Amino acid sequence: MTETQGFRLPDNAKTPLKPGEVYRPLIPTESTLPEITLRSVVTGLAMTVLFSLVAAYLALKVGQGIEAAIPISILAIGMGKFYSRKSSILENVIIQSIGANSSHVVAGAVFTIPALYMLGIPPSWYVTALTAFLGGSYGILFFTPLRHYFMAEQHGLLPWPEATATTEILVSSEGTSGQALVLVISTLLGGLYEFCGQTLHAFRDLINFKSVPIPFLHDAQGKLMTIGGFLETQFMTLRISNLAAVTGVGYIIGLKYAAIICAGSFVSYFVLIPLVHAFAPYVTQIVPPGTKLLSAMSIDDVFTSYVRMIGIG
Helix, strand or coil: CCCCCCCCCCCCCCCCCCCCCCCCCCCCCCCCCCCCCHHHHHHHHHHHHHHHHHHHHHHHHHCCCCCCHHHHHHHHHHHHCCCCCCCCHHHHHHHHHHHHHHHHHHHHHHCCHHHHHHCCCCCCHHHHHHHHHHHHHHHHHHHHHHHHHHHHHCCCCCCCHHHHHHHHHHHCHHHHHHHHHHHHHHHHHHHHHHHHHHHCCCCCCEECCCCCEEEEEECCCCCEEEHHHHHHHCCCCCCEECCHHHHHHHHHHHHHHHHHHHHHHHHHHHHHHHHHHHCHHHCCCCCCCCCCCHHHCCHHHHHHHHHHHHHHC
């Protein structure tokens, strides 16, 4: 086979195999399609660099990483159409396999190394680099023996939603070219949105509801109270990030996990922070890791010193 156009997964690709049934892979072992080529390796490494930056930024910004396999697959197929020889499906698999490791290594780093800074023992740059390298190496070392078990012996028993979506993208290159265009347009629109907000200051990147009045609620001076102002009197706050990146992360992880993250934020700012502040009149000493009395702390101080630790745990 020399073309990936028109490929489709075998009917038993996603279902458990019956006794005596054999799964024949999409690409036979005797295939001569290009696989590990200079193009696939260099493109994969470039994707690794790009999506490492993206994954690290989003993880540190919103506390949620992303899986890079799907967008890398879309980009790989879209880019492959511009070469004199169209990239084979195996080359795209190599690009995706190399590039997708970016989010895995980054996740191991950004969700553990910041803990060292919080504990007051900041690591040097080479310790950080060595930690990421060893973490990725251990991941490959421990996963390799399990690969045959999960892929062959457990065939069709586990859903593997992301891997299934990635595979469908790779085998349906005709539909994916349009998806690559959508991804490029989305990137441009997101960049334009961020430019208007961050550079031109056309709108705020954090909505705090301090300009939204409550029609039936007045303060001591008889003025209408706002949602943000009323919540602050209860030592609560309601803030929504207005960044395109956050919206993109929410779309990628889906409604279920976005709702879980949102619920955690509500519990933090509407329950835990007011609860900690309620002890302020009875605490006359500084409670580590805080650096000042509870009574002198703002909402953000309480979150940073105490409540954030609960979320991390």
